Structures are given as structure tokens and as C-alpha cells.
Amino acid sequence: MTTTHATHATFTEANFHREVLENSQPVLVDFWAPWCGPCHVMSPVIDQLATEFAGRATVGKVNVDEQPALAQQYGIRSIPAVLVFKHGTLWSRLLGSRRSRFCQRYLQRNWRLPEAPRLRRHARA
Numbered sequence: 001m002t003t004t005h006a007t008h009a010t011f012t013e014a015n016f017h018r019e020v021l022e023n024s025q026p027v028l029v030d031f032w033a034p035w036c037g038p039c040h041v042m043s044p045v046i047d048q049l050a051t052e053f054a055g056r057a058t059v060g061k062v063n064v065d066e067q068p069a070l071a072q073q074y075g076i077r078s079i080p081a082v083l084v085f086k087h088g089t090l091w092s093r094l095l096g097s098r099r100s101r102f103c104q105r106y107l108q109r110n111w112r113l114p115e116a117p118r119l120r121r122h123a124r125a
Helices: 016-021 037-052 068-073 100-111
Strands: 027-032 058-063 081-086 089-095
Touching (some): 016 058, 027 037
């Protein structure tokens, strides 16, 4: 079974085929590691995408230190690396840290999903 955090799933060798490749929804997979600074910058973006695309797409993460075979299988040589799957096929790759709005537009364009409602920004004091 997939481990689900507050907003994203955790993919492992044990569940990757079922949860990513056999998923009827589009799937975004973030390859990351705990020691990776840019990965920590990207983490809130991934969580926001998981929230915004909930019910329309699956968003999850693979820890490359814990799942080295998956990283090797998909040719992950630098992180963060975001792979996008559609109908079980690797559709595209995004390398490096990206802003949330860029990722939203990219996914909407490539997944042909309706635009998600914008999250309200709280006024700063």
C-alpha cells in the first residue's frame, strides 16, 4: 500500500508498478533525497501540486537513498528530478527546482486538466 503524507504519496519499489504505471490518473513522481537542498525547496511545491490536483492526478515522491533501483531504472543522475507519467508511460521530465506556478501550467498543458482553483494567499502582517 502507498504511504500517504499530508498531501503526497510515497512510492517504493514494492508499489511503483501498481501506483504509478498502472494508475489511470496522470502521475507526477518527485525523485529526491533528505540531504538535497534544492529538493527541500521543491518539497512545498510538490505538496501544493498534490493538493491542487487531488482527485485529478496522483503526486508522490521517491527517496533515491531508500529506492536506488528506481532511481537507476529511470536514469536519475541529479535531483530534484520530476517525472511525469501518463497511462503508465514516462511522458516527460523536469529537472531542478521549479516554481509552483510553472509546474501548475506545465501539468495542465501536458495532462490537459482543467485549471485548478487558485489558492488564496493570506495577507502578510
